[in-house]
Amino acid sequence: MVGFEGQAEIGKLNLAGVTLDEADMDFIAYWRQRLPHDFNEKDERARIYLGFELNGINRGQAALKRLEGYFTVRDKIVLDVGSGNGGQCIAAALAGAKKVYGLELDPVRIDLAKKWAECRGVEIFVERGVAEKLPYEDASIDIVFSFSVIEHVTSHDKMLAEIGRVLRPGGYAVIEGPNRLSPKLFLADPHYQIMAVSALPRPIAKWWVLKVKKIAYDYGVGVFPIYSLLIRKLRRYGFDLITSEHHDYRIERLEHPDAIRSRMRYLVKLLAWMRLNKALATVLRNTSPIFEILVQKSSSPLLK
Secondary structure: OOOOOOOOOOOOEEEOOEEEOOOHHHHHHHHHHHOHHHHOOOOHHHHHHHHHHHOHHHHHHHHHHHHOOOOOOEOOEEEEEOOOOOHHHHHHHHOOEOEEEEEEOOHHHHHHHHHHHHHHOOOOEEEEOEOOEOOOOOOOEEEEEEEOOHHHOOOHHHHHHHHHHHEEEEEEEEEEEEOOOOHHHHHOOOOOOOOOHHHOOHHHHHHHHHHHHOOOOOOOOOOOOOHHHHHHHHHHOOEEEEEEEOOOHHHHHHHOHHHOOOOHHHHHHHHHHOOOHHHHHHHHHHHOOEEEEEEEEOOOOOOO
16 A cells, blocks of 8 residues: 555555555656645645545546436547546546547646546646636537536636537536535635635635735635526526536435435425425525536527
C-alpha cells in the first residue's frame, strides 16, 4: 500500500484514502514533481484536496454508472467543463467515448490531465478556457458534464447559454453544484470552511477570506446558485429537466407517500391532500447542500 507519505507495502495502491490503479503511479510521481505542495501531509486542506482529485476517475465512473439509465457516452462526443486533473474526461474515454474534450482555466491542471490520460492509455483533448465562452462550434457536443464549476463562473446565464449553444438537439448536460440556501454550507462553506461566506456578496466574501482570515492568495468563488432559480434559467435556454438528485430521501418520501412503510405515510398523505408536500419538497431541494441536475436540450427554439 502506498500511504500519504509515499511508503510502499504489499497490497492495494492507496494514497490519501483513495484506491488507485497501478497505472497511476507514474502520474503521481509526475504530479509530486510539479506541485509538491499538494502532497504536504501536514496540511489538512492539502490532504482533503489531494484525496478529492485522486478520486476523480473513480468519481467520474460512478457518475456514468449513476446516469446510464438515461444515456451512454459510448461513441459520443463529450465535454467536461472545469475538467481539473481530468478525472471525468478519462472516465468517459475509458467508457468508449468517441472524443473527449476538457476545458480548464489552470494550465498546470491541463498538463496534469494530459499526463494522467497518457498513463491510463486514453486520449483526451484539454484546453484552456472559461465556461462563459466555450471554444467549440454550435451543436458539436453530445454530452456536457460540469461538476462543481457553476459557483466559480462570473455569469450563470452566460455559462448555461454556452452549454445550450454547443450541445446538439437531444444532447444532455449534467450540472452539479452547491445550493446558496443550504444551512450546512452556511455554517461552513465547501471551499474555505468559513461560516456565512457562501451567502455573502462576492466582494465582501473575497475581502473576508483574503484580508481578514488570510487563508488563501486568491478567491475564485463566484455566486452560489439556487436550485429552483437555476431550473428556471435552464428552461429559458432550451433545456428540459430529466431528473435531479439531492441525496435527500425525504424528497422522494414527500412526493411518493406510498413508499413510506411507517405510520408517517398518513401524515405525508395529509400534506399531499393539502397540497403542501410538493412545496416542502421544493424547500428541501433549495436547501440541500449539493444538487445534481440532468437536462436535455430540446428541439424547440430558445426563449430570450
